[in-house]
Amino acid sequence: MLQAFADYMSYHLFGLSPASHLGAAVNFFIYDTIKIFLMLALIIFLVSLLRSFFPAERTKKILSHKREFVGNILAALLGIVTPFCSCSAVPVFIGFVESGVPLGVTFSFLISSPMVNEVALVLLWGMFGWKIAAIYISTGVSVAIVGGIVIGRLKLEHLVEDYVYNLKMGETEIAALNWKDRMNYAWGYVIDILKKVWLYVIIGIAIGGLMHGYAPADFLVKYAGRDNLFAVPLAVLIGVPLYSNAAGIIPIVNVLMEKGMAMGTVLAFMMAVTALSLPEMIILRKVLKPKLIAIFVGIMSVTIIFVGYLFNFMMG
Numbered sequence: 654m655l656q657a658f659a660d661y662m663s664y665h666l667f668g669l670s671p672a673s674h675l676g677a678a679v680n681f682f683i684y685d686t687i688k689i690f691l692m693l694a695l696i697i698f699l700v701s702l703l704r705s706f707f708p709a710e711r712t713k714k715i716l717s718h719k720r721e722f723v724g725n726i727l728a729a730l731l732g733i734v735t736p737f738c739s740c741s742a743v744p745v746f747i748g749f750v751e752s753g754v755p756l757g758v759t760f761s762f763l764i765s766s767p768m769v770n771e772v773a774l775v776l777l778w779g780m781f782g783w784k785i786a787a788i789y790i791s792t793g794v795s796v797a798i799v800g801g802i803v804i805g806r807l808k809l810e811h812l813v814e815d816y817v818y819n820l821k822m823g824e825t826e827i828a829a830l831n832w833k834d835r836m837n838y839a840w841g842y843v844i845d846i847l848k849k850v851w852l853y854v855i856i857g858i859a860i861g862g863l864m865h866g867y868a869p870a871d872f873l874v875k876y877a878g879r880d881n882l883f884a885v886p887l888a889v890l891i892g893v894p895l896y897s898n899a900a901g902i903i904p905i906v907n908v909l910m911e912k913g914m915a916m917g918t919v920l921a922f923m924m925a926v927t928a929l930s931l932p933e934m935i936i937l938r939k940v941l942k943p944k945l946i947a948i949f950v951g952i953m954s955v956t957i958i959f960v961g962y963l964f965n966f967m968m969g
Contacts, residue, residue, distance in 0.1 A: 694843055725757060729764070729765040746817070757801045758805065760800060767928055769793035777789050789920065800956055803952050814940050885918050885965065906919055915965045915968070917967075928957075929953055
């Protein structure tokens with residue numbers, strides 16, 4: 654039904670040729686825009702209902718004083734269903750440290766929350782199938798656990814800005830919500846998130862449409878294909894300075910895979926964009942000293958590159 658509507662708009666209403674580059678790009682843009690926004694609205698609503706059971710205060714209480722490894726696993730899993738973006742990095746970090754959450758456990762949460770996006774998970778499932786979605790969530794959680802454990806073992810608490818340990822944010826009482834409150838919260842969250850991400854999604858779809866219609870397959874395969882030994886680190890290097898949430902990067906991921914880029918390389922690019930964005934590093938500078946940020950970026954880059962090579966090898 655959606656494809657038929659996209660075909661009608663592209664080839665009948667706009668009079669474009671299905672064989673033309675512009676026709677293919679416009680058709681891709683119309684189809685993916687409608688599909689992704691419909692899926693986003695439904696998924697965000699359902700996930701928001703789940704999130705209403707895990708407010709930030711409850712998450713901090715669950716993670717406080719958890720031991721290494723167990724705490725890292727729990728933090729990485731909670732990061733999937735807990736609202737977080739780069740703009741909330743500073744208050745979340747301060748709140749966790751002040752509440753007694755170990756530094757390594759805190760980083761597992763900070764890595765997992767933007768990287769393992771539940772919206773992106775369901776979109777990947779719908780576009781590529783459950784196997785690709787499972788690869789995405791398993792690798793994302795693994796990176797968060799390993800990264801947090803490494804940072805915890807390095808004992809880098811002295812590289813957190815001193816004022817963070819002196820702040821006392823206090824405990825906030827968690828109000829009980831009835832189902833009406835949860836439904837209102839979920840609907841409000843849908844509106845709020847769509848307002849924040851719609852432009853990124855449109856830009857992502859537009860870039861994906863241009864790549865789908867115009868980018869020659871042999872160009873992408875040449876520089877980021879399976880035969881290029883340096884494709885994975887190159888993808889990470891390109892992804893770090895970019896900024897997009899996981900939902901906005903999905904259309905680009907779709908086209909990259911269509912054009913022949915290996916799954917591990919695409920996965921590494923997606924993780925670099927969502928978990929190592931330059932704006933997030935700038936915001937985290939308010940609570941972390943430059944050396945810790947550099948260590949964090951280094952650990953994450955090496956881990957993501959390893960994951961990219963591993964999945965390229967596993968998937969042939």
